[in-house]
Amino acid sequence: MRTGALLITGLAGALAVIFLTAGASGAYPAGPADVLGSVLSRVGLSEGAPLDPLTETVLWDVRFPRVVLGVLIGASLGVAGALMQGVFHTPLAEPGVIGISSGAALGAVTAIVGGFTLLGTWSVSAAAFAGGLVSVVGVYLVARNRGRAEVITLLLTGIALNAFTGAAIGLLTFFSDDAELRSITFWTLGSLSGASWQTVLAVAPCAALGLLAAPRLARPLDLLSLGERSARHLGVEVERVRLACIVLVALLSAAAVAVAGIITFVGLVVPQLVRMATGPGHRVLLPASALGGAVLLTGGDLVARTVAAPAEVPLGVLTALIGSPFFFWLLMRTRAKQGGWA
Numbered sequence: 001m002r003t004g005a006l007l008i009t010g011l012a013g014a015l016a017v018i019f020l021t022a023g024a025s026g027a028y029p030a031g032p033a034d035v036l037g038s039v040l041s042r043v044g045l046s047e048g049a050p051l052d053p054l055t056e057t058v059l060w061d062v063r064f065p066r067v068v069l070g071v072l073i074g075a076s077l078g079v080a081g082a083l084m085q086g087v088f089h090t091p092l093a094e095p096g097v098i099g100i101s102s103g104a105a106l107g108a109v110t111a112i113v114g115g116f117t118l119l120g121t122w123s124v125s126a127a128a129f130a131g132g133l134v135s136v137v138g139v140y141l142v143a144r145n146r147g148r149a150e151v152i153t154l155l156l157t158g159i160a161l162n163a164f165t166g167a168a169i170g171l172l173t174f175f176s177d178d179a180e181l182r183s184i185t186f187w188t189l190g191s192l193s194g195a196s197w198q199t200v201l202a203v204a205p206c207a208a209l210g211l212l213a214a215p216r217l218a219r220p221l222d223l224l225s226l227g228e229r230s231a232r233h234l235g236v237e238v239e240r241v242r243l244a245c246i247v248l249v250a251l252l253s254a255a256a257v258a259v260a261g262i263i264t265f266v267g268l269v270v271p272q273l274v275r276m277a278t279g280p281g282h283r284v285l286l287p288a289s290a291l292g293g294a295v296l297l298t299g300g301d302l303v304a305r306t307v308a309a310p311a312e313v314p315l316g317v318l319t320a321l322i323g324s325p326f327f328f329w330l331l332m333r334t335r336a337k338q339g340g341w342a
Helices: 002-024 032-042 053-088 100-114 120-143 151-174 178-189 197-224 228-233 238-260 266-278 282-306 315-336
Strands: none
Touching (some): 002 266, 053 197, 053 238, 100 120, 100 178, 178 315, 197 228, 266 282, 266 315, 282 315
């Protein structure tokens, strides 16, 4: 427990440092002291001299919404991955692996090419959210056998769904015009470049609901790690817990993809690293995965928008470059242990 507390404290400190660094980094100069002073001034904890109006505008209308959105999405994906790995008892489970991200992207691309405008500016995001939900429900129903969801079938169904949605997106891209292509690129590569307080408010309710509800499943997931039969003897309603996890995963990951596009492997890498550091207990694993996901995504976004400035590297490309080798390593490690829990 002491190791878990130290890890959570360290991740929280790292997130604070990244917040200040991300707020200070960009084409318009603003030092970390300016960022901290502006935040403290807004919350009434400092009465220092206010920054010039342009700096305040850059910080509060451009940089802070992007950082806050990165925190929400990173935390959501980290917790979604931890829930999936816990309920399906495999380190290879991740929202993107079972097709939630690609399903959401297909929903968004379909709305873009089809000209769906019923909900105004939120039409594409709503279609992405619906696509993610439909995907996770479909994968779960296909993976069920005799009232139970089989892990191998789940992963194979996810692979098939990713292949299908990739082909469908490719077909829709072929028939799209230049303006539609630019929008499609955003959804398929992933980015926080469209961040605003409006998008933050759009994802915040889903993120808050999922992040607050997930810790209530910590004890059932710990018992489930003993095996389904043992968990049932200890009073765990396995299928109800599994369904609750699937609903929360769909809520967290579909909402994230709906505003940021496909950002994969955050839910794979972060929970596994936390588990290696603190063990499998979900009471620590879930909050640490939330903080770790926030650190990874906000740090990755900082690199994405500064490493090739003034150009911006797609965030989804960076996370895939990190996550793909890690996935192969996990696959080989799991195989070497003959299916043991990493």
